[in-house]
Amino acid sequence: MTNWQKLESKYFMPTIKRMPITLVKGKGVRVWDDNGKEYLDFTAGWGVNSLGHCHSEVVSAITEQAKTLIQTSNQFYTIPQLQLAELLIENSCFGKVFFCNSGAEANEGAVKLARRYGKLHLDGAYKVITALNSFHGRTLAMTAATGQRKFHEPYSPVPDGFINVEYNSIGAIKKATSAQTCAVMLEPIQGEGGVNVPDDGYLKAVRAWCDEKGILLILDEVQTGIGRIGTLFGYEQFGIEPDIISLAKGLGGGIPIGALLTKEKSAVFALGEHGSTFGGNPLACAAGYATLNFIIENDIPGKVKRNGDYLIDQLKKLKAKYDFIVEVRGRGLLVAIQFNSDLTQNIVKSCMERGLLLNPVKPNAIRFMPPLTIVKKDIDSAMGILDKVLAKV
Ligand SMILES: Cc1ncc(COP(=O)(O)O)c(C=O)c1O
Numbered sequence: 001m002t003n004w005q006k007l008e009s010k011y012f013m014p015t016i017k018r019m020p021i022t023l024v025k026g027k028g029v030r031v032w033d034d035n036g037k038e039y040l041d042f043t044a045g046w047g048v049n050s051l052g053h054c055h056s057e058v059v060s061a062i063t064e065q066a067k068t069l070i071q072t073s074n075q076f077y078t079i080p081q082l083q084l085a086e087l088l089i090e091n092s093c094f095g096k097v098f099f100c101n102s103g104a105e106a107n108e109g110a111v112k113l114a115r116r117y118g119k120l121h122l123d124g125a126y127k128v129i130t131a132l133n134s135f136h137g138r139t140l141a142m143t144a145a146t147g148q149r150k151f152h153e154p155y156s157p158v159p160d161g162f163i164n165v166e167y168n169s170i171g172a173i174k175k176a177t178s179a180q181t182c183a184v185m186l187e188p189i190q191g192e193g194g195v196n197v198p199d200d201g202y203l204k205a206v207r208a209w210c211d212e213k214g215i216l217l218i219l220d221e222v223q224t225g226i227g228r229i230g231t232l233f234g235y236e237q238f239g240i241e242p243d244i245i246s247l248a249k250g251l252g253g254g255i256p257i258g259a260l261l262t263k264e265k266s267a268v269f270a271l272g273e274h275g276s277t278f279g280g281n282p283l284a285c286a287a288g289y290a291t292l293n294f295i296i297e298n299d300i301p302g303k304v305k306r307n308g309d310y311l312i313d314q315l316k317k318l319k320a321k322y323d324f325i326v327e328v329r330g331r332g333l334l335v336a337i338q339f340n341s342d343l344t345q346n347i348v349k350s351c352m353e354r355g356l357l358l359n360p361v362k363p364n365a366i367r368f369m370p371p372l373t374i375v376k377k378d379i380d381s382a383m384g385i386l387d388k389v390l391a392k393v
Contacts, residue, residue: 005020026041026052027053042358052373057253070281100259104139106259113244114266116273121268125215132164144159189234218243252288336366339364354389
């Protein structure tokens, strides 16, 4: 049998600490490794496989599209991207869309759009305020936008124009705002930062401040969007409308796609000012359309809310049982538990050995982000495995 893990260390730069299993098949919330062992997948490709692995709607959409038209340049009209654009716009508060291929690229586009707005309407203002502990992607500019020093240091100096301030503090945003500020960019709930939910009223206060100053509010919904926290878009839960949002992850049901959505007021890209070779290609957009349509038609956000509340309740029961669990937090199916010390690695490893895949988001916190289509029975099975592992800590 091929030793895939040995090949990886021979050919790859070691940019990621992988778990020692090779996955070869997936269906719904389950995946299988090359030894035939089955796992419950509570990582869902890092929040990507919104309908689970190889959902029939996504599979048939990409199979049909692959037989018909896979890629053209954006020099031509193609139908899947227009259908997906219509579905996104008609189900959101936005007026215009731009398609790309990933979350980082969507955020880059959002920041470019805000800078363009700054040039046109704010006397050349170009700085973007972002939050400490945020994560906005791995391109050079998004490394600077990301408010975590460990992502800056290997590449410093990182690009100018980003100010990272305390999350969940309107005072910090006010203090950092100057005549050079064109936008504030935040995650409605910080995902990679450990599933940090802001206080009620924070995003409303940020919205009011942006309005007062005439600057744009960008929400990075790469992780919170497309039903993940129990509404189609995260912003719906905070009583505000941002000017721009970025999307990726769950939008394509597993196929790479990114998008930025903007209000008409900030839709200021003109001919030739932004573009992408693969952005909006028919294959990815067919996957996106099938995924989003299924999510809307089947009220998946409502199910996420109910099953997410159930998952949180089950985790709270474990918290009551094990005093080293200090917090359960999150919304919908973006949830974390925090420990009183760095227990994550061992717990995640033991869960994997027993057939449950979890994300070690912080040395002292585990993130749960199963497919949005998960059912209670599978949550119970996962909690059973976790309980057995926690009992041994
Ligand atoms: C909130 C947020 N923004 C941006 C990104 C980057 O997305 P991608 O890896 O698709 O570039 C991520 C990825 O985890 C994310 O969670």
